[in-house]
Amino acid sequence: SQTIHQWPATLVQPVGSPLSLECTVEGTSNPNLYWYRQAAGRGLQLLFYSVGIGQISSEVPQNLSASRPQDRQFILSSKKLLLSDSGFYLCAWSRDFYTGELFFGEGSRLTVL
């Protein structure tokens, strides 16, 4: 069966510090990978998606970036965090890009102080 792991689960970072969130998927090959952000009381906002190694598409211009160094690894990064980067970050995967059947990780709660 397929599983998705995301870490760290919680982190508190000062403004201006770097960020790295990691996500790995097991039990499948060539998954479509996604990073979402969920702000309190708001819907899920797609940040990045990837259909293959090294292929990253950005949905929202900001100081975040994503990379896919391996088939089942997806990384969300920032060189300098802003207060507005605080939120709940979710990694997800799907078999088919044109589907809404996503399988989410447990999430990473980021607080920027």
Place this chain on the structure above:
Amino acid sequence: EDQVTQSPEALRLQEGESSSLNCSYTVSGLRGLFWYRQDPGKGPEFLFTLYSAGEEKEKERLKATLTKKESFLHITAPKPEDSATYLCAVRGAQKLVFGQGTRLTINP
């Protein structure tokens, strides 16, 4: 622009009190409507996919239905463990769009 609106924002029910959650949508070229359950502090869990008007899907106490403009998630005789936020999403020609969710609380 594709849009999804869920109502109500929050709903409190007594255990065993059946009700429905609404998901209204506007989308060009519907490729599917999706329901998720999200527990506090967790990632959403996929529940159902509906593709065409008239389609229904069931899972335990939950039943999802679809019309050309909206979807309903019917909850029959709910239990406290059904308490969660339920998210609706639609996939159009361009992207997947999520609604804000309905926070459901079932009191024992």
